[in-house]
Amino acid sequence: MIHRVIASQRRVLRAFHSSSLRSSMANKTFVSKYYELDDHRVIDDFLRRKNLVLKETPTHYIVRDCPFCHSTKGRSDNLFKLYVAKTNGVYLCHRCGSSGSWFSFRQKLGASDVVPAAMGNADPSRYQDDEPKLISVLDNAKAIALQRNLHEDEECKHVLEYLSKRGLKPDVLKKYCVGAIQQPFYDGDNQVQKWCVTFPWMARSSDLELMGVECQSNSSTDANLFNVVRLKVRAIDDKSKQRLVPKGGSWGLFGWNTVPTSSTSIVITEGEFDAMAVYQATGLPSISLPNGCRSLPPAVLPLLERFTTIYLWMDNDVHGQDSLDKFVNKLGVKRTYVVRSQAKDANDALLSEMNLKNAIDNAERKPHAQIATFEQLRQDVLEELMNPLRASGVQSRTLPALNTYMKGFRNGEVTVLTGPTGCGKTTLLSQLSIDWCAQGVSTLWGSFEIKNTRLVHKMLTQMAGQSLSCNLDLFEKTADAFEQLPMYFLRFFGSTDVDEVIDAMEYAVYAYDVQHILLDNIQFMMSGQGRGYDKFERQDSALDKFRKFATAKNVHITLVVHPRKEQDDTDLSLSSVFGTAKATQEADNVLILQRVRGEVKLDVRKNRFDGTLGSIPLKFHAPSNCLVERYATPMNDSLSSIDAEVEMRQMQHSYPIEAPRPDYSTEIISEPSIPLNGSVNGSLNGTTGVNGSLNGIEHDGLNGYHQKVHKVNGHHSDDEEPFSVFTPIITK
Numbered sequence: 001m002i003h004r005v006i007a008s009q010r011r012v013l014r015a016f017h018s019s020s021l022r023s024s025m026a027n028k029t030f031v032s033k034y035y036e037l038d039d040h041r042v043i044d045d046f047l048r049r050k051n052l053v054l055k056e057t058p059t060h061y062i063v064r065d066c067p068f069c070h071s072t073k074g075r076s077d078n079l080f081k082l083y084v085a086k087t088n089g090v091y092l093c094h095r096c097g098s099s100g101s102w103f104s105f106r107q108k109l110g111a112s113d114v115v116p117a118a119m120g121n122a123d124p125s126r127y128q129d130d131e132p133k134l135i136s137v138l139d140n141a142k143a144i145a146l147q148r149n150l151h152e153d154e155e156c157k158h159v160l161e162y163l164s165k166r167g168l169k170p171d172v173l174k175k176y177c178v179g180a181i182q183q184p185f186y187d188g189d190n191q192v193q194k195w196c197v198t199f200p201w202m203a204r205s206s207d208l209e210l211m212g213v214e215c216q217s218n219s220s221t222d223a224n225l226f227n228v229v230r231l232k233v234r235a236i237d238d239k240s241k242q243r244l245v246p247k248g249g250s251w252g253l254f255g256w257n258t259v260p261t262s263s264t265s266i267v268i269t270e271g272e273f274d275a276m277a278v279y280q281a282t283g284l285p286s287i288s289l290p291n292g293c294r295s296l297p298p299a300v301l302p303l304l305e306r307f308t309t310i311y312l313w314m315d316n317d318v319h320g321q322d323s324l325d326k327f328v329n330k331l332g333v334k335r336t337y338v339v340r341s342q343a344k345d346a347n348d349a350l351l352s353e354m355n356l357k358n359a360i361d362n363a364e365r366k367p368h369a370q371i372a373t374f375e376q377l378r379q380d381v382l383e384e385l386m387n388p389l390r391a392s393g394v395q396s397r398t399l400p401a402l403n404t405y406m407k408g409f410r411n412g413e414v415t416v417l418t419g420p421t422g423c424g425k426t427t428l429l430s431q432l433s434i435d436w437c438a439q440g441v442s443t444l445w446g447s448f449e450i451k452n453t454r455l456v457h458k459m460l461t462q463m464a465g466q467s468l469s470c471n472l473d474l475f476e477k478t479a480d481a482f483e484q485l486p487m488y489f490l491r492f493f494g495s496t497d498v499d500e501v502i503d504a505m506e507y508a509v510y511a512y513d514v515q516h517i518l519l520d521n522i523q524f525m526m527s528g529q530g531r532g533y534d535k536f537e538r539q540d541s542a543l544d545k546f547r548k549f550a551t552a553k554n555v556h557i558t559l560v561v562h563p564r565k566e567q568d569d570t571d572l573s574l575s576s577v578f579g580t581a582k583a584t585q586e587a588d589n590v591l592i593l594q595r596v597r598g599e600v601k602l603d604v605r606k607n608r609f610d611g612t613l614g615s616i617p618l619k620f621h622a623p624s625n626c627l628v629e630r631y632a633t634p635m636n637d638s639l640s641s642i643d644a645e646v647e648m649r650q651m652q653h654s655y656p657i658e659a660p661r662p663d664y665s666t667e668i669i670s671e672p673s674i675p676l677n678g679s680v681n682g683s684l685n686g687t688t689g690v691n692g693s694l695n696g697i698e699h700d701g702l703n704g705y706h707q708k709v710h711k712v713n714g715h716h717s718d719d720e721e722p723f724s725v726f727t728p729i730i731t732k
């Protein structure tokens with residue numbers, strides 16, 4: 001049976017690879033001509049590391065031997081032909097004609113060893129494909145029917161009312177082609193029908209070409225006409241109930257059809273309502289990000305190349321502001337102006353009758369990353385006060401007690417995990433990483449000790465909540481869900497140069513907006529590099545680099561470090577972490593997985609965020625391959641939804657955030673800090689619960705477009721959408 005599973009796993013890996021992955025390669029590393037490097041010395045460093053001899057001018061590095069040329073035969077007129085621009089790393093060889101972005105340069109020299117979910121051990125040569133992605137567009141009649149529903153159907157009246165309450169006028173909704181439909185969603189195990197708003201992503205065939213996408217025959221043949229390439233469908237009473245239709249479609253921009261071809265400036269907002277609010281209030285061309293604050297896919301960047309001014313209006317909260325720097329860099333620092341407002345977002349600004357035009361006129365270029373004005377800090381503090389849970393970070397569903405101490409997963413931090421061999425460090429991290437990833441935290445794994453296949457097998461088991469060995473159906477279902485997670489793997493294994501690892505990390509942050517990077521473990525990564533004291537020095541310098549990376553790129557890095565040899569049956573302490581004190585000094589969080597006399601517990605021994613330390617007694621649950629809390633910590637599931645503001649506000653009134661409990665010697669026996677409302681999510685299978693598609697839209701014959709739309713087939717189809725398997729996509 002096992003070999004069947006493995007064969008099937010391979011098949012799925014391959015299938016996944018050949019469809020969505022390869023096709024999404026085309027523009028996944030598109031780099032804007034406005035993109036600039038923070039510091040040109042990274043080019044210098046990289047070229048020298050690749051043993052390339054170079055000359056330097058004020059504007060360029062010039063490489064003696066172009067690595068892409070055929071042999072120079074040492075002739076001087078063949079040398080120094082490869083120019084790399086200092087501002088952005090764009091390269092051009094005047095001999096062989098090779099040219100491209102800084103990312104493609106490094107990719108060609110092997111600095112992009114990152115593969116998306118479930119692709120751990122696939123053949124690297126197959127990633128180089130640049131074939132366009134084939135998609136089908138939504139039938140025009142269906143697209144129009146959705147709009148008609150919203151404006152003309154009695155049954156949809158409350159959807160229109162809901163939108164009016166957001167302050168949006170019918171003619172604006174029409175301009176943006178917003179529609180209404182009823183869709184089934186899973187609520188726990190039950191399927192419920194929800195009334196939804198539909199937000200179309202529209203594009204001309206020339207736009208699709210720019211995005212590296214090709215249309216199947218059903219698209220309009222008129223190059224100037226817009227087609228609906230994809231729909232975002234979201235329940236009006238529950239933002240977390242959301243999906244993209246059709247499955248595996250292209251990226252796109254909501255509102256793109258409203259932007260005049262002559263415009264040279266554009267407003268980009270985090271959410272759909274915001275884009276419409278800005279347009280309604282100012283008349284400026286306004287579009288929204290496809291995936292809220294979570295990512296800015298490079299595939300849509302080519303559409304934005306023609307704009308000389310971009311106003312970026314992210315939400316005034318921790319998550320929106322966290323993504324700001326990454327997005328500004330991708331769009332280009334020089335042409336991007338950041339809109340700051342007292343309002344929560346642009347839609348809120350419209351509702352509170354603020355002057356949106358003013359806010360946009362006062363937008364400023366991103367200040368230097370290292371300089372913060374008091375005004376920004378003031379906003380940040382206010383945000384923390386108003387919304388302590390948001391500031392805390394993404395909550396763990398699988399180990400709720402961890403939230404009690406660490407208060408959640410936050411960007412920009414370094415966590416060190418240590419513990420004796422075989423006590424389950426990888427199990428724990430695998431479990432936590434899926435947990436956060438399923439809530440939208442884009443994740444990159446570097447597994448240096450365990451092959452990616454084995455790691456992925458573990459993850460799939462954890463996600464399914466049971467062994468997959470004799471259950472092929474469950475395997476297929478779980479693999480399908482897993483493949484939708486924003487999870488990526490480094491292809492490195494065993495001893496690897498730290499700089500190579502950092503190159504790949506940098507690439508993943510650019511291309512996938514990765515927020516969490518796990519490196520398991522430092523000793524394997526650095527094995528055989530240096531001896532004696534030099535070994536410690538190397539480890540310290542690596543930690544230094546990771547610390548700087550976490551801060552500079554605002555990502556969370558989790559490092560597994562083996563302990564020194566310790567006596568059996570005694571707890572490990574901070575000083576047990578291998579190497580010098582550097583690891584624990586540089587870390588924001590230190591976690592120690594202890595196993596004493598067969599009892600496992602997770603100690604939080606350092607916590608820079610608020611100092612709460614403590615210990616969580618755990619036990620291993622063999623079927624699901626997970627560590628579970630020995631004493632269940634009840635948890636309000638809605639807490640883990642970052643967007644669940646209403647609940648948070650309510651909670652702030654009844655439950656102030658706990659005072660720190662600095663007693664880490666006592667085992668906390670799960671004081672419920674949060675009212676029990678809904679079930680405890682022991683395993684990770686809370687990530688399912690989506691299906692259905694718009695394919696169920698029935699034509700009702702004669703009338704070409706006035707179809708009824710609410711009934712959608714109830715069977716659990718394979719049409720699960722990227723990003724819908726985890727809640728929520730962060731948009732409003």
Ligand SMILES: [Zn+2]
Nearest residue numbers: 066069093096
């Ligand atoms: Zn060349």
